[in-house]
Amino acid sequence: MSRLRLTDIRKSYNGGEVVQVLKGISLEFRENEFVSILGPSGCGKTTLLNIVGGLDRYDSGDLLLGDLSTKNFKDSDWDAFRNCSIGFVFQNYNLIAHQTVLQNVEIAMTLSGVSSSQAKQRAKDALKSVGLESQMKKRPNQLSGGQMQRVAIARAIVNNPDIILADEPTGALDSHTSVQVMEILKDIAKTKLVIMVTHNAELADKYSSRVIHLLDGEVQSDSNPIFKDSAIKNPNDTKDANQTVTKKTKLKKTSMSLVTATSLSFKNLLTKRGRTIITSIAGSIGIVGVALVLALSTGLTSYMDKLQSDTLSGYPITISKGVSTLQMGGGNNANSLLGSSSEEGKFTNDNIIYSVDNTQNTLQHTNVLTQEYTDYVSKIQSVLPNAVNAVSFSRGVGINLLAKGEDSVVKYATTAATATEALRGSKTYWQEMPNNEDTILSMYDLIGDGSRLPSSKNEVAIVVDEYNNIDASFFEKLGISATNSDFKLTDFIGKTMLKVIPNDGFYTKDANGIFSAASASEYGDLYKNADGVELTITGILRIKEASSQATGYLSSGLVYTTALTNYVLENTQKSQISIAQASSDKDVILNAAFANAAVKEQKLISLGIDTKPTSISIYPKDFSGKDAIKQYLDDYNADKTQDNQVVYSDLAETIGSTVGTMINTVSYVLIGFAAISLLVSTIMIGIITYVSVLERTKEIGILRAVGARKKDISRLFNAETLIIGFSAGTLGICISYLLIIPINILISNLVDINNIAQLKPLHAVILILGSMTLTLIAGLFPSRMAAKKDPVVALRTE
Structure with missing residues (x-):
């Protein structure tokens, strides 16, 4: 255990006018003693306690825990400091309402890497030590004030910190219960440093081993001071104080796992079931719209693919003898053998009319079905037995x-x-x-x-x-x-x-x-x-x-x-x-x-x-077979000059690509309309998350007090949006699957096409993940806002 030292601590606030709250406080505390800090309201007691606990920052001076200086601490260092070395006991208990008594005590250990089983056992032992072993499964609102304060004490000691900080721990309790709390704190002080801020001088004198009086930000008296360290004897000697800074003591970094963040958020959402359900339903509307469009598009595409495969794959690839007229591109761009047209020059704004010779914009290509080519095609059925049904030579x-x-x-x-x-x-x-x-x-x-x-x-x-x-x-x-x-x-x-x-x-x-x-x-x-x-x-x-x-x-x-x-x-x-x-x-x-x-x-x-054929018809077995046939024919042309190449025609490809383009265009338009409702629901979820941040401000302060980092707070609300997104996405997918049944029945009765709406499992998973991604994006601003909240201000929120 390390000794706590404060060296010339100064703190002021600027609320339009600079107010100096602490004016050079220098104190040293023993490793185990019960210290009470007394003084009138506004004298700086709570500010001093918050500085010792790392919730507030001093302007100058130094706070040392043993040989570890906090001058250059980053936010993560302060978070680790609170988690490892400090335990807080607040006047109004500051328990998380949607957590059980046991879970409230476990929360500090979830940030310090303690295993779940070990954390549960240590929490039970801590509750047993304060006499609450029978209340573990209850929620804070089911306990009396004294019991809630004992839960707060159990939470403070469960992580075995060096220092227990108690801010008016008996302020909201009756005299009998106050005595019980003081007895517990006195017992803890046998092995730890307990620093208590109180207005009750009688309890302080009776139970404390040391009483310090503050007035106007300065130490007026100390009933049991320590004068062993030169920095304490001479607060103005900063050189001597700085010499005490070493790197021997290290703090273990804290981290809230995604599982813990998800668990906390899920339990919070359960306390607001009605709002959560309504939000999920609203968020699912956009998912339902997109899912149904995808289902209809997928089913229609599948139906058209089957229709094309059944109807069009039977259409042969035809090679005809003689002249084929291929349309070339506009402008000065020469076209390829197969006649792909150029887009350059279309719908020009030039103030000119061009004079062109249209005969120059066509390519007259003559197919010569030589004996070599005829023999090459004759072998296609043996080369591609799984692709070719038949080859017909027309004479x-x-x-x-x-x-x-x-x-x-x-x-x-x-x-x-x-x-x-x-x-x-x-x-x-x-x-x-x-x-x-x-x-x-x-x-x-x-x-x-x-x-x-x-x-x-x-x-x-x-x-x-x-x-x-x-x-x-x-x-x-x-x-x-x-x-x-x-x-x-x-x-x-x-x-x-x-x-x-x-x-x-x-x-x-x-x-x-x-x-x-x-x-x-x-x-x-x-x-x-x-x-x-x-x-x-x-x-x-x-x-x-x-x-x-x-x-x-x-x-x-x-x-x-x-x-x-x-x-x-x-x-x-x-x-x-x-x-x-x-x-x-x-x-x-x-x-x-x-x-x-x-x-x-x-x-x-x-x-x-x-006797050479006038045309050749190659009948494929299916669409994939058609592709293999066309590749085989292209291979023949690979090393031929343009005049010696043989052009084939595939009517099925033209029809199929046209139908596919139409289906895709309609699908994109419908998905666009459905996406609008999805966007609206996403914005709404962002607003709900913002409201949740406002409602859980005190919880944010509590988590920061037990060592949660800013990113842990952000993760907490990101987890909440992910849960809502998952719920909305899953609900939307379930509703979509249910709606698909009557939709298919209706379409079957109207046009005699069965199972036209088909939502693929992959699409369902993608939509759920998309819903989670959108809600996560929508909650980024509120979660960042939550992470930036001052823990001291957050703890004061009612």
Whole structure:
């Protein structure tokens, strides 16, 4: 235990007029004695006590605890000094109302790093020493004045301080209880220094071992002084006093843990349950708004992703032979091969009209589907088996297809259509089926008795939509009048009503070597007598109920096999017209020169002379597969010049990105509106925290008196805002999950979409953390204000 010394302590206050309260107090105290300080009101007794206890600062002089000077103490040093060396006993007890008796005593040890179990046991022992072992679980307002003062004494001694400071400890007690308190303090003084400020001279003379009288800030008398230290004998000899300063004695720094701060704040909030609940509900409103927007946005995005995955992932990536026109950017900026546009120069404020040649703003790129490229794409299914469902090569060869209708035979137009062209409205009703039966059957049902997929060159199938509908123009191409007519499935399944006529049967050559196609009047005879392949309708395909993905695969109408294409190519290459056209620079049908090379090339393709594909359709399994396919195609272009690169088109990506942008835009707007209510509730929580600071001012003083640092006080109120933020966020999330149930039911009844509102657990956690962050920010100013409060002023607050 260290001896306390005061050397020429001076203190004044400036309240418009400077008032000197202490005028050079020099005192030394024994390590264990009971000292009473007497004097009239305003003589400086309480100020002296507050300076000794580190609650107030002296203007000059020095206060030493043994060999430790306090001249250069920082705030944290004073906090540690109060926690380790000082125990306070106040006239009005200064107990924390929302803490139990036991917790009030434990509070000092929570700042000094004592373990929870040890702190509890020491608090119990301290209460037992003052005769309150049976009152530990009660709250201060359940005790008498004498009992509360004994709790204050237990709190003062529990941390085993060197010095006990008692400010009018009997001032609010009756005479009988006062005697009990004085007996306790006298007993404590046997092992510690007890300094008591009092007006009661009778009690001071009876129980104290030393009485000091103050008057006008000076020591008038000392009944048992010490004159051993030169600094005390000669207060003006500051050199001698300074020589006593050493660094041998060190104070253990105090710290309030976040757990302790949270516990104190939580218990305080429980004492104001109604306000806490209302505040949490108000704070949750913004969270509910944002959560519901996120839930709807997430659910809608998930629904659209699934819809796009089911519907759009089936749309093939298409590589078409020939010229692609790509739009370039404005101004002088050249565009990339894929045509990304420049934003520079848009909506200019320049006072000028620019003259431009729009033909210079387009890029004409010609895809050349070489044998090298065709072979490269042919390997994609083996390279990416998990990404590719099927690869379809479209040949531009013309097929002479005749249809036997109701009363006559008609020519069925078979102009080749790619999947992309079909999506854009082409009505050929004639499409080569991807060569992957498992994939087709995974997305389409075969309907009708005996219905099966075509498997050979002489077999075809009909594709209908989910309503078994097919456009009337399809039947007209077959020579069937479909006006106001319905058909049975068995009217087509197993029927042969189409025939492919070879070129040598369809075209005839005159004496001049000019070829002419069969006329409409000859179709019936050709169908009946000419060699060819009769096509049997083997089945009818309808999209599966759970697979809208199939819409990208087969369009309504007739689908045929790759075997038929191969047969037609082989046949046409051997035909007279193809042989004649291959060796002629003129059109052997028109007997005229070709308009240009492109027209000639198209003629060679239609006659099967040029067998390179006119387009390639790659069918992905899903969206991720589509990305892998596109990367594979990009790899081919990596080392090619621009002219030799091959451009592909992906309609699904364009549609998907547009839909995604719309959803995100709407979500951001709605979240913005919801955030306004969240901001308002956050400001309200800041105001509530400010009110809490005002209400807990005395508690702030008590905590500072037992050694709490400024940052501990700040942490206390930050913990309170975090609790409110957590409560508001959790309540908001719970309300949101409850609201999602009727919202999903309502939307399901209105638009037949199930579980559209989906709040992800990750989003819920983020919102709770966001709520805590916002309330923490809102409480920063009130918490700083609390930390800056003067502990002496705070203790005087009622």
